[in-house]
Structure formats: structure tokens, C-alpha cells
Amino acid sequence: MKTPLEQFHLVAMLRQRMQQMPDAPALRYQAQKQWQDISWQQFGLFADGISRALLALDIGVQDKLAIFAQNSPQWTIADLAIAQLRAVSAPIYPTSTSEQAAYIINDAQAKVLFVGGQEQYDKALQLIELCPTLTHIILMDKALVKVACAVTVVHWQELLDGDHHSLQGELDQRINDSHLDDLHTLIYTSGTTGDPKGVMLDQRNFASAIRQHCEFIPFHSGDVTLAFLPLSHVFERAWTIYALSQGGTNAYLLNPAQVQGALKEIRPHAMCAVPRLFEKIYSAVMDKVSKAPKGRQRLFQWALHQGHNHFLKDQGEMRFGPWRTFKWIAADRLVLSKIRDQLGGRIRMMPCGGAALDPQVNRFFQSVGLSVLCGFGMTETTATVTASRPGNIGIGSNGTPLPDVELKIGANDEVLVRGDTVMRGYYHRPEADAETFTEDGWLRTGDCGRLDEQGRLVITDRIKELMKTSNGKYIAPQRVEGMCSREPLVEQIAIIADARNYVSALIVPAFEALEAWAKERNIPYKDKLELLENAKVNAHFEERLKEVQQELAKFEQVKKFTLINREFSQKMGEITPTLKLRRKVINQRFAAEIESMYKKVVQLD
Numbered sequence: 001m002k003t004p005l006e007q008f009h010l011v012a013m014l015r016q017r018m019q020q021m022p023d024a025p026a027l028r029y030q031a032q033k034q035w036q037d038i039s040w041q042q043f044g045l046f047a048d049g050i051s052r053a054l055l056a057l058d059i060g061v062q063d064k065l066a067i068f069a070q071n072s073p074q075w076t077i078a079d080l081a082i083a084q085l086r087a088v089s090a091p092i093y094p095t096s097t098s099e100q101a102a103y104i105i106n107d108a109q110a111k112v113l114f115v116g117g118q119e120q121y122d123k124a125l126q127l128i129e130l131c132p133t134l135t136h137i138i139l140m141d142k143a144l145v146k147v148a149c150a151v152t153v154v155h156w157q158e159l160l161d162g163d164h165h166s167l168q169g170e171l172d173q174r175i176n177d178s179h180l181d182d183l184h185t186l187i188y189t190s191g192t193t194g195d196p197k198g199v200m201l202d203q204r205n206f207a208s209a210i211r212q213h214c215e216f217i218p219f220h221s222g223d224v225t226l227a228f229l230p231l232s233h234v235f236e237r238a239w240t241i242y243a244l245s246q247g248g249t250n251a252y253l254l255n256p257a258q259v260q261g262a263l264k265e266i267r268p269h270a271m272c273a274v275p276r277l278f279e280k281i282y283s284a285v286m287d288k289v290s291k292a293p294k295g296r297q298r299l300f301q302w303a304l305h306q307g308h309n310h311f312l313k314d315q316g317e318m319r320f321g322p323w324r325t326f327k328w329i330a331a332d333r334l335v336l337s338k339i340r341d342q343l344g345g346r347i348r349m350m351p352c353g354g355a356a357l358d359p360q361v362n363r364f365f366q367s368v369g370l371s372v373l374c375g376f377g378m379t380e381t382t383a384t385v386t387a388s389r390p391g392n393i394g395i396g397s398n399g400t401p402l403p404d405v406e407l408k409i410g411a412n413d414e415v416l417v418r419g420d421t422v423m424r425g426y427y428h429r430p431e432a433d434a435e436t437f438t439e440d441g442w443l444r445t446g447d448c449g450r451l452d453e454q455g456r457l458v459i460t461d462r463i464k465e466l467m468k469t470s471n472g473k474y475i476a477p478q479r480v481e482g483m484c485s486r487e488p489l490v491e492q493i494a495i496i497a498d499a500r501n502y503v504s505a506l507i508v509p510a511f512e513a514l515e516a517w518a519k520e521r522n523i524p525y526k527d528k529l530e531l532l533e534n535a536k537v538n539a540h541f542e543e544r545l546k547e548v549q550q551e552l553a554k555f556e557q558v559k560k561f562t563l564i565n566r567e568f569s570q571k572m573g574e575i576t577p578t579l580k581l582r583r584k585v586i587n588q589r590f591a592a593e594i595e596s597m598y599k600k601v602v603q604l605d
């Protein structure tokens with residue numbers, strides 16, 4: 001018999017941990033280049049202090065408060081403090097513009113805005129006049145300077161220092177009155193098209209997600225996880241809540257660009273990530289190997305082969321005798337463990353979501369002994385719908401459904417989902433709800449998929465992102481982009497194919513690697529633009545693309561490409577905060593470059 005869902009209410013679970021392990025580290029952060037810990041007892045004191053201060057600001061049950069900040073312990077403390085009041089948090093990506101932040105604040109009718117750093121503070125001051133419901137701005141960084149404006153600006157420490165202990169009884173009552181049907185958060189979809197919609201996730205959604213993950217992907221008390229993705233996204237947010245609910249330590253990375261250094265310092269046992277991180281690590285390793293002496297290259301390939309055999313053994317697909325065991329131990333000591341050490345040396349699992357992970361990249365990590373757990377989920381499903389598990393990886397798949405999640409394949413191969421982790425709907429968007437749910441309550445995911453022989457979900461592509469060439473062939477752009485991203489010289493790539501007679505691509509080179517390659521070959525250039533126009537550079541890219549696309553059908557392969565001299569940008573609206581391409585924006589902004597790839601071209605097969 002299952003434990004009642006009420007016992008997995010996130011407030012109850014976190015407060016239970018505070019009582020059980022008061023001196024153990026709960027939150028970890030970097031200050032003056034040193035990692036500092038916040039104990040579970042301190043976590044509780046801070047959360048209660050912020051909760052009481054918010055009561056003093058007259059925050060009522062189900063009132064909305066927005067969090068506009070980078071990852072930090074204060075982010076999670078504020079999130080819990082809001083939940084204890086039965087109020088509702090509305091996260092805003094730290095990279096959002098003031099207009100995007102104003103949209104969320106107004107749609108949610110938020111009263112209070114927590115801001116993280118100077119960038120968010122500057123934007124917050126710009127949007128005050130646009131947000132009539134906003135009464136308070138709370139500064140989470142003590143270095144920020146209060147300025148006079150139309151709302152009350154308060155420092156985080158002022159809230160903690162305030163004398164609000166008389167409100168403890170009211171706080172206790174709010175906690176005791178907590179209900180699974182309380183709305184916990186409004187997470188606004190970043191959206192590749194149209195205005196964002198507020199996804200309503202309640203305490204039942206999160207409680208069910210915690211209970212199901214306990215059964216599905218165990219995380220142990222005392223384990224450390226690194227919060228590398230933005231907490232404003234459901235993937236990192238839900239994983240952080242789950243890890244903390246199990247008594248783990250959550251380390252916060254302020255700057256995602258510093259992830260490799262943080263991995264060595266924090267030495268996490270787990271970390272959720274998106275495919276781009278794995279692609280970059282894979283490309284860096286393979287690039288280094290390609291420059292090594294032939295003997296070392298052969299040793300690396302031999303070791304990787306032994307690691308792959310060991311992975312197959314763990315999947316029940318290969319039997320191991322003493323000789324294979326000996327070879328794997330030797331390979332691990334000589335090569336594989338050294339790669340794991342570059343990521344801290346303690347990682348047991350790395351949940352991966354957000355997009356498809358290229359099978360070759362996945363196979364590399366499994367062979368090295370790093371268990372990447374590919375999954376499928378959405379904001380609308382409190383993240384995980386399906387996930388791989390150690391011993392049941394299924395490279396190329398997204399794993400099996402969580403224990404209490406119902407999944408089926410509907411019309412046009414669309415993946416449909418039902419269960420306690422599915423949102424209650426979009427905030428004030430009944431017309432969107434009608435489009436998103438079937439008459440019998442199934443959530444339409446908008447993704448194409450199938451179930452393999454083992455019941456694992458295989459996502460084929462986004463229904464709306466499938467591209468149809470003028471020859472009637474369907475192209476799955478994420479698959480092509482994933483393969484091309486294996487190449488170390490490719491930093492970003494956007495596939496063009498819709499209504500065209502062949503596939504082309506806009507490619508942002510990895511300039512550091514490209515410049516090193518050019519220097520080795522004495523290729524002269526004044527600036528990036530001249531480097532990208534060099535015939536030898538373009539010929540090399542053409543050769544590398546042919547190599548990495550061998551597994552694709554001829555009609556799927558990139559036939560022409562343009563190298564561009566800057567990255568696709570969040571600020572310019574070309575990618576979402578979760579690094580998904582906004583194809584419509586990219587197609588418009590690079591229209592001239594795209595058209596030039598289709599002019600005066602002979603027929604290509």
C-alpha cells in the first residue's frame with residue numbers, strides 16, 4: 001500500500017528534514033571563491049523569517065509573488081517561504097527583458113517581486129510603472145542599493161531582522177491548513193511562438209512527482225546535486241525540490257558558464273542537464289583525442305569499447321567472464337576513470353531533458369561509466385513523464401513512464417499524458433485548456449512518439465517542428481542538429497528545410513576551436529568575418545559535416561551551410577532561456593543568408 005500523498009507535500013517534507021538532520025548541510029553556495037554551507041536548521045530559520053515578514057506585508061492565501069533572480073540559496077528559501085504561506089510563486093528567467101518580466105507580473109497580478117542581481121534590479125525599476133499590482137521589491141543581494149521609487153524597496157536582510165515573531169502563530173496556522181489542492185506556482189512557458197502561458201501547478205502535482213521519483217530514481221540523504229540549470233525552469237526546480245525532500249545537499253551555481261570548474265569543486269552525485277552540455281563535453285574529449293599520438297588514440301578507443309561492453313552487461317545484454325572483467329577494470333583505471341574525474345568523480349546519474357540527446361553522445365557517456373538518464377517531460381507535467389533508469393537505459397529512447405503516469409500514443413502519433421503530475425490548466429486561459437486537453441482529460445503534448453518493445457518512449461519530434469521539403473520529405477530538425485553538434489567546431493546550428501528542396505543550415509562555429517585550427521594551418525585573417533569567409537575553413541566544415549551525417553538519409557543531410565559570426569541570442573529572442581531555437585525569429589533575422597543558400601543552385605540529390 002502506498003504512503004498517502006499528503007505526506008509528500010513539499011512543505012511537510014522539507015520541515016521534516018529540518019527536524020531530523022538540523023546540522024547537516026542543505027544548501028551550498030559560493031562566496032569569495034569559497035563554498036559555504038547553510039544547514040537544515042538555518043534553512044528553516046531563514047524560511048520562517050521570510051514567511052513572517054511576508055505576513056507583515058499582508059500576503060494572503062494564494063496571493064502571487066514573483067522571483068526574478070539567478071540560482072541562489074535565497075531563491076529556494078523564498079520559494080519555501082511563499083509555499084508555507086499557501087501563496088503562489090511566479091518565477092521569471094533572470095535573462096528576461098523588462099517587458100517579458102512585466103508581462104508575467106501583470107498576468108499573475110503579483111504583489112511582490114524578489115530580485116537577484118543588479119541586472120534584474122535595473123529591469124525591475126523600469127517596469128514599476130507598467131505593473132499596478134506591484135507593491136514591494138525585495139533585494140536578495142546585499143550589494144544592491146535601495147532607490148526611491150513608486151513601490152517599497154526592502155533588503156532581504158531587513159526582512160530577516162524585522163521583529164515579526166508575533167506572527168509565528170499565524171504562520172503555523174497557514175502551514176497546518178496547507179492542502180494538496182493549493183496552487184503552488186505559476187510557471188510561464190518560454191514559448192517558441194506566441195505569448196507565454198502561466199502553467200498552474202499545485203501541491204498535488206509536486207507531491208505526486210516526489211512520491212513517484214522516490215520509487216523510480218532513488219536519491220539518498222547526504223547526496224549532493226548541482227543546480228546548474230535555471231531554477232525558473234521546471235526541470236531544475238522540480239529536481240531541487242525532490243533532492244532536498246530526500247535530505248540531499250543542493251549546490252547553487254550562479255554562473256552556468258562555470259559548470260566544469262564547479263563539478264570538480266562540488267563533486268556532485270547527481271546533476272540534471274540539457275543535451276548541449278553533454279554535446280560540448282563529448283566534443284571537447286573527442287577533439288583532444290584526435291590530437292593525441294596514434295597509440296593513445298588506439299588506447300582510448302579500446303577502453304571505450306570495454307566500457308561499452310560493461311554497459312551492455314549492466315543492461316543484461318552481454319555476459320561477463322573473468323577475461324572481460326579484467327579488460328574492463330584495466331580500461332577503467334587507464335582511461336575511463338580519468339574522464340569521470342574531470343566531472344568530479346562521484347556522479348552516479350545525470351537526468352537529461354529539454355531536447356533529444358544524440359545516441360552516439362549518449363553511448364559515449366554510458367561507456368565511460370556516467371549514467372545519463374534521458375527523459376521526457378514538460379512544464380505542464382511537473383517535469384518528468386518518462387525517464388531511463390540504471391539497468392534500463394535504452395539508448396535512443398526516453399525511458400519508461402513514472403509509476404502513476406498514464407501515457408498513450410494518440411492520433412498522428414501524438415504522445416498523450418494523464419495523471420496527478422499534469423497541470424490543472426493555464427492561468428486565465430480556458431481557450432488554451434480546451435486546445436491542450438482532450439475531452440476525456442488527456443494532455444496533448446505536441447510531441448510525436450512511439451513505444452518500443454520494452455515499453456520505452458521514443459520521441460520522434462515536435463509535431464509543429466517537423467519540416468516538409470518541397471519534395472514531400474519530412475525532416476526532424478532536432479535529430480539533424482544533434483548529429484551535427486557532435487562536431488567540436490559547431491557551437492550552435494539551426495536547420496532550414498521547410499518548403500525547400502534540400503536541407504541547409506546556419507552554423508555558429510566554436511570560435512576558440514576554429515581559431516586554434518586556423519593557427520595550426522597558418523591561415524591568415526584579420527577578424528572573425530574574414531576567417532568565416534576563408535575557402536579552406538568552409539571546405540573543412542563541409543568535410544566535417546559529411547563525416548558526422550553519415551547515419552542520415554541523403555534527403556536529411558545538410559547540403560549547404562552558412563557560417564555566422566555571432567551566437568544565437570536570448571536577448572534578441574532567437575533562443576528561449578532553455579536554449580531551444582525560436583525558428584521563426586531566426587528565419588526572419590537571417591533571411592538574406594538563408595535565401596543566398598537557395599539561389600542559382602544546381603539540383604542536389
